[in-house]
Amino acid sequence: MTALEDALPGLLGHRDRIAPVSMREMFRGDSGRFERFTARSGGLLLDYSKNRLDADALAALVRLAEAAGVPERRAAMFGGEAINGTENRAVLHTALRAGPDAVATVSGEDVMPGIRAELDRMLAYAEAVRTGAIGGVSGGFTDVVNIGIGGSDLGPAMATRALRPYWAGPRVHFVSNVDGAHIADTLRGLEPGTTLFLVASKTFTTTETMTNAATARRWVADALGEAAVGRHFAAMSTAQKRMADFGIERARAFGFGDFVGGRYSLWSTIGLPLAIAIGADGFRALLRGANEMDRHFVDAPLGHNLPVLMALLGIWHRNVWGYAAHAVLPYDQRLDRFAAYLQQLDMESNGKRVTTDGSVVRWATGPVVFGEPGTNGQHAFYQLIHQGTDVIPTDFLVAAEGQDDLPEHHAQLLASCLAQSEALMWGKTLAEAEAELIAAGMAPEAIAKLAPHKVFPGNRPSSTLLYPRLDPAMLGQLIALYEHRVFVEGVIWNINSFDQWGVELGKQLAAGLVGAVQTGDPPEERDGSTKALIRAAAAMRAR
Numbered sequence: 039m040t041a042l043e044d045a046l047p048g049l050l051g052h053r054d055r056i057a058p059v060s061m062r063e064m065f066r067g068d069s070g071r072f073e074r075f076t077a078r079s080g081g082l083l084l085d086y087s088k089n090r091l092d093a094d095a096l097a098a099l100v101r102l103a104e105a106a107g108v109p110e111r112r113a114a115m116f117g118g119e120a121i122n123g124t125e126n127r128a129v130l131h132t133a134l135r136a137g138p139d140a141v142a143t144v145s146g147e148d149v150m151p152g153i154r155a156e157l158d159r160m161l162a163y164a165e166a167v168r169t170g171a172i173g174g175v176s177g178g179f180t181d182v183v184n185i186g187i188g189g190s191d192l193g194p195a196m197a198t199r200a201l202r203p204y205w206a207g208p209r210v211h212f213v214s215n216v217d218g219a220h221i222a223d224t225l226r227g228l229e230p231g232t233t234l235f236l237v238a239s240k241t242f243t244t245t246e247t248m249t250n251a252a253t254a255r256r257w258v259a260d261a262l263g264e265a266a267v268g269r270h271f272a273a274m275s276t277a278q279k280r281m282a283d284f285g286i287e288r289a290r291a292f293g294f295g296d297f298v299g300g301r302y303s304l305w306s307t308i309g310l311p312l313a314i315a316i317g318a319d320g321f322r323a324l325l326r327g328a329n330e331m332d333r334h335f336v337d338a339p340l341g342h343n344l345p346v347l348m349a350l351l352g353i354w355h356r357n358v359w360g361y362a363a364h365a366v367l368p369y370d371q372r373l374d375r376f377a378a379y380l381q382q383l384d385m386e387s388n389g390k391r392v393t394t395d396g397s398v399v400r401w402a403t404g405p406v407v408f409g410e411p412g413t414n415g416q417h418a419f420y421q422l423i424h425q426g427t428d429v430i431p432t433d434f435l436v437a438a439e440g441q442d443d444l445p446e447h448h449a450q451l452l453a454s455c456l457a458q459s460e461a462l463m464w465g466k467t468l469a470e471a472e473a474e475l476i477a478a479g480m481a482p483e484a485i486a487k488l489a490p491h492k493v494f495p496g497n498r499p500s501s502t503l504l505y506p507r508l509d510p511a512m513l514g515q516l517i518a519l520y521e522h523r524v525f526v527e528g529v530i531w532n533i534n535s536f537d538q539w540g541v542e543l544g545k546q547l548a549a550g551l552v553g554a555v556q557t558g559d560p561p562e563e564r565d566g567s568t569k570a571l572i573r574a575a576a577a578m579r580a581r
């Protein structure tokens with residue numbers, strides 16, 4: 039029996055006890071509910087009072103975190119133990135943002151001097167690109183194109199978009215998809231003589247990235263000659279030799295350790311495009327913010343610890359109430375890639391079906407994560423969240439203050455965010471819907487028909503993360519918060535959150551199909567559908 043299985047009967051008892059009480063009643067009966075169910079760290083406020091939870095249920099969840107060994111696993115992670123068992127690797131992305139006096143060891147070796155040296159090199163290069171001190175054959179770089187996918191794209195791309203007010207220097211673009219449309223559309227209109235390519239790949243073997251990098255290399259060589267290629271490429275990887283084999287000079291090759299997982303690599307030299315966009319000071323502020331969250335995660339008692347609380351709510355919703363999805367809704371347009379980033383962080387980490395020792399789990403693990411910035415999502419999928427048959431716990435993220443000197447916009451944005459969480463929690467009864475229609479002068483027969491459609495069940499859970507403004511340090515805190523939340527959930531589910539074997543089979547199968555797709559002649563041993571689709575695609579091309 040795992041700690042989760044031990045705790046489940048008790049947690050289900052809490053659920054059954056709480057189930058008949060609506061959140062409306064909880065708020066009516068407890069004027070201190072907001073204070074009781076909020077936690078703060080470094081200017082960030084987590085309001086989780088709009089969840090179907092009370093103090094006893096929360097205490098039981100905190101006991102579960104203790105029984106599952108969250109403090110010990112946390113110490114093992116920060117201590118550089120090889121907690122990624124299937125790859126026999128330490129998990130030390132936290133060292134990348136550690137303070138000046140930190141020591142972090144992997145197999146007895148202090149990795150901090152290497153991390154600091156590589157960060158300094160990377161930031162000096164970023165500043166030189168930014169200011170034009172380093173340029174291409176036709177002068178200072180006007181455009182930087184990051185080529186990478188998964189963790190070598192989503193984190194930097196999300197953070198770069200999020201920090202638009204801090205941009206200076208060249209435009210920064212991101213190409214990830216092997217679909218030629220992505221690189222073709224990005225290169226259209228760019229000037230080869232002032233374009234810098236960053237090839238970002240932890241392994242430097244990923245097909246999509248290598249295909250796009252080869253295309254970019256040809257584009258530069260065709261326009262400027264082979265001799266110019268070196269000046270127009272830099273790379274970030276753990277694979278020093280492969281970078282060199284691609285033709286990247288040592289001065290423009292930035293490394294990091296294999297104790298940094300791909301989806302946790304934004305803080306490493308993989309952050310170069312972001313550092314070019316926001317500068318070295320901005321990047322260091324991002325690291326400081328993340329480090330502040332790390333220290334909170336390590337030091338705060340579990341019941342006041344933001345990542346732990348958010349993880350426990352995740353367990354509560356997934357394993358006790360049986361909710362299969364989780365929405366993340368930033369009321370912050372610049373976080374428009376946050377959900378996509380989080381999908382990799384959460385679903386690649388916790389989308390697992392076996393425990394750390396390889397036995398099949400007997401409980402649900404990671405939920406489906408999705409989201410869009412509010413208010414756009416309101417006019418799309420919120421209908422289902424409010425009135426659909428599934429309950430979808432939701433995180434709202436919003437800044438107290440906008441950064442664009444358009445206060446009337448921000449007032450509407452913030453009001454919309456608060457109204458959505460209020461509507462989810464409060465709902466609207468049939469009697470309330472009818473009363474509104476009576477007040478609007480509608481005939482009783484019409485009211486009887488329409489009113490059921492206007493009922494909101496309410497009692498739908500959400501948490502709100504409120505922060506002063508989205509600056510680099512706050513973004514660092516937010517990302518680290520979600521990283522640790524995913525970690526704590528993984529500990530309680532007893533799964534390895536740091537491998538990703540589930541992405542391998544598709545890659546393997548695709549590798550064996552490329553030739554067949556080109557010739558239209560599928561291998562006999564493939565299944566009937568795949569063979570027929572290959573032939574159908576070839577026939578369509580021939581027409």
Ligand code: F6P
Pocket residue numbers: 187188189190238239240241242243244247300301386538541
């Ligand atoms: O999709 C699997 C994966 O290995 C991710 O975990 C990783 O972020 C991505 O591919 C890219 O890998 P790399 O940085 O090695 O190119």
